[in-house]
Amino acid sequence: xxxxVKKTYKLFIGGKFPRSESGRSYxxxxxxxxxxxxxxxxxxxxxxDAVSAxxxxxxxxxxxxxxxxxxxxYRIAEMLEGRRDQFVAEIQALTGKTAKQANxxxxxxxxxxxxxxxxxxxxxxxxxxxNPVAGPFFNISTNQPTGVVGAFAPQDSALVxxxxxxxxxxxxxxxxxxxxxxxxxxxxxxxxxxxATSDVPGGVVNILSGxxxxxxxxxxGHMDVNAVDLEGASKPAELELMAADTVKRVLRKGSYxxxxxxxxxxxxxxxxxxxxxxxPKGH
Amino acid sequence: xDAETIVGSRLTNQSLRRWLHSLPGxxxxxxxxxxxxxxTRSIKTDSKAWALDLIxxxxxxxxxxxxxxxxxxxxxxNKAITPDEDDLDTPSPAAVCVYGDMVQHAKAxxxxxxxxxxxxxxxxPSGRASLRVKLQDTKDAVAAGANEIDMVIDRGAFLSGNYLxxxxxxxxxxxxxxxxxxxxxxxxxxxxxxxxxxxxxxRRASYLAMLAGADFIKTSTGKVGVNATLPxxxxxxxxxxxxxxxxxxxxxxxxxxxxxxxKDAIRYLVTVKETAGDLWLDPDYFRxxxxxxxxxxxxxxxxxxxxxxxGSDYVSVD
Numbered sequence: 001x002x003x004x005v006k007k008t009y010k011l012f013i014g015g016k017f018p019r020s021e022s023g024r025s026y027x028x029x030x031x032x033x034x035x036x037x038x039x040x041x042x043x044x045x046x047x048x049d050a051v052s053a054x055x056x057x058x059x060x061x062x063x064x065x066x067x068x069x070x071x072x073x074y075r076i077a078e079m080l081e082g083r084r085d086q087f088v089a090e091i092q093a094l095t096g097k098t099a100k101q102a103n104x105x106x107x108x109x110x111x112x113x114x115x116x117x118x119x120x121x122x123x124x125x126x127x128x129x130x131n132p133v134a135g136p137f138f139n140i141s142t143n144q145p146t147g148v149v150g151a152f153a154p155q156d157s158a159l160v161x162x163x164x165x166x167x168x169x170x171x172x173x174x175x176x177x178x179x180x181x182x183x184x185x186x187x188x189x190x191x192x193x194x195x196a197t198s199d200v201p202g203g204v205v206n207i208l209s210g211x212x213x214x215x216x217x218x219x220x221g222h223m224d225v226n227a228v229d230l231e232g233a234s235k236p237a238e239l240e241l242m243a244a245d246t247v248k249r250v251l252r253k254g255s256y257x258x259x260x261x262x263x264x265x266x267x268x269x270x271x272x273x274x275x276x277x278x279x280p281k282g283h
Numbered sequence: 284x285d286a287e288t289i290v291g292s293r294l295t296n297q298s299l300r301r302w303l304h305s306l307p308g309x310x311x312x313x314x315x316x317x318x319x320x321x322x323t324r325s326i327k328t329d330s331k332a333w334a335l336d337l338i339x340x341x342x343x344x345x346x347x348x349x350x351x352x353x354x355x356x357x358x359x360x361n362k363a364i365t366p367d368e369d370d371l372d373t374p375s376p377a378a379v380c381v382y383g384d385m386v387q388h389a390k391a392x393x394x395x396x397x398x399x400x401x402x403x404x405x406x407x408p409s410g411r412a413s414l415r416v417k418l419q420d421t422k423d424a425v426a427a428g429a430n431e432i433d434m435v436i437d438r439g440a441f442l443s444g445n446y447l448x449x450x451x452x453x454x455x456x457x458x459x460x461x462x463x464x465x466x467x468x469x470x471x472x473x474x475x476x477x478x479x480x481x482x483x484x485x486r487r488a489s490y491l492a493m494l495a496g497a498d499f500i501k502t503s504t505g506k507v508g509v510n511a512t513l514p515x516x517x518x519x520x521x522x523x524x525x526x527x528x529x530x531x532x533x534x535x536x537x538x539x540x541x542x543x544x545x546k547d548a549i550r551y552l553v554t555v556k557e558t559a560g561d562l563w564l565d566p567d568y569f570r571x572x573x574x575x576x577x578x579x580x581x582x583x584x585x586x587x588x589x590x591x592x593x594g595s596d597y598v599s600v601d
Binding site: 221225 | 591594597
């Protein structure tokens with residue numbers, strides 16, 4: 001007889017898999033209420049560590065060429081495809097979906113990821129502009145990443161919601177600290193393993209599992225976070241108030257339209273800042 | 284007590300060598316373990332607030348770059364005068380530390396406020412120049428009004444066993460720190476521990492500097508690979524503690540280089556308290572040589588007061 005080696009799901013911060021700084025964990029159950037796994041319960045100090053990891057990774061990620069970022073993101077889709085069985089099993093166990101439904105959710109997540117990966121080198125072609133000015137200048141507006149983004153994956157989605165939360169932020173060169181769904185956290189934490197085996201630099205995506213109510217205030221109020229995405233947050237109005245003490249971009253709930261389950265360019269642009277430069281043209 | 288009495292004979296290279304080599308050897312494993320165990324203490328809330336203020340008041344706010352300009356030094360001094368515009372109760376650092384030619388600008392910016400101006404001298408950071416040049420370097424800084432002189436020892440002489448030479452140079456610089464008014468500049472002796480190679484050497488260099496009349500012993504210039512570490516500082520604190528017990532003269536310690544976070548600095552304070560004792564928890568006897576540490580401490584202070592984490596966009600970066 002052989003004992004199974006059970007996996008402990010850990011956080012993903014700065015490219016590493018630490019247990020929570022607090023040492024705490026919580027139990028995740030399957031759709032029938034049976035114990036499924038132990039998961040790290042993140043604390044305020046994990047938020048702090050994640051934000052500082054995201055901060056140090058940001059200039060490098062934004063500085064990589066758009067083409068390179070696109071390649072790295074495609075690679076993640078390849079890794080997701082390779083771990084299909086694991087993700088399908090986790091989605092099935094957590095949500096009680098049939099194999100067909102779970103496969104469909106993973107398909108949607110991968111499709112969305114590839115859709116986002118394609119945008120890296122097209123954002124400015126579509127959303128940048130050459131502006132007419134009365135003078136001998138080129139006047140060019142381009143979109144720049146906002147910086148460190150804090151976000152909340154929707155509580156009711158095992159994988160697609162999570163993917164649609166992080167992808168729009170990182171395609172453009174932002175780095176992100178994301179709080180997963182509390183009850184459906186396993187696929188999101190496994191996604192960290194996908195990121196670790198692809199070529200995303202450590203710190204670009206930082207994944208925290210735990211109680212949203214415990215972490216959200218620290219994340220939203222953190223002055224080193226440049227934007228917060230409240231689309232998936234449970235109490236967005238409260239968090240908006242907490243963010244108001246700082247100078248940061250706040251994406252309110254419903255501030256962009258989704259195109260089906262894939263995502264939206266508007267979402268990507270909401271996490272970017274428009275930069276306009278004047279360049280002398282000569283005569 | 285004069286040096287000859289302490290060493291027990293006329294000062295020659297041989298007698299100094301005998302004296303320094305009779306010091307007990309350093310237990311490397313024990314020292315590093317002790318430092319590591321002191322670094323695990325958890326300092327929270329009220330004690331942390333107290334420690335943060337003490338750290339600021341013990342700081343030598345430093346800029347030692349080839350690219351230093353008078354304006355840069357002035358802005359450093361302004362930062363020392365008002366570390367945090369949002370909280371005027373924030374204490375000021377003990378001193379600003381600059382190159383000798385910047386002393387006049389620092390003095391002008393600080394005026395009569397109670398912040399000292401420290402100058403590095405003696406061909407800092409390498410110390411590779413003739414004694415005549417080193418003395419003139421020191422005298423210039425003292426004449427420009429420096430309150431403290433940070434000198435480097437001649438590591439080449441020390442490592443080749445020429446202890447008398449090192450001793451004489453320190454003594455000569457000490458003389459050069461005198462002023463006609465009688466108010467001498469304080470002398471900090473930089474051992475550059477990163478270049479001394481063994482803990483035994485660091486202990487010997489500490490004793491040699493104390494024997495020659497150092498007011499402070501300082502770990503490093505901040506310009507080499509290995510700067511201040513906790514075990515090295517612990518070792519130097521033991522040396523000043525034993526010197527005080529033996530001869531009644533209290534000498535200060537200044538770790539410098541590589542201390543960037545409040546957490547690190549608090550570990551040093553714990554080590555001071557546990558090794559040398561309360562007498563050294565005083566800006567006159569313990570200093571941090573640092574440049575980026577101040578911003579981190581200010582962020583931590585605000586974090587304690589406002590309960591939100593700060594970003595570097597909200598403190599001045601200089």
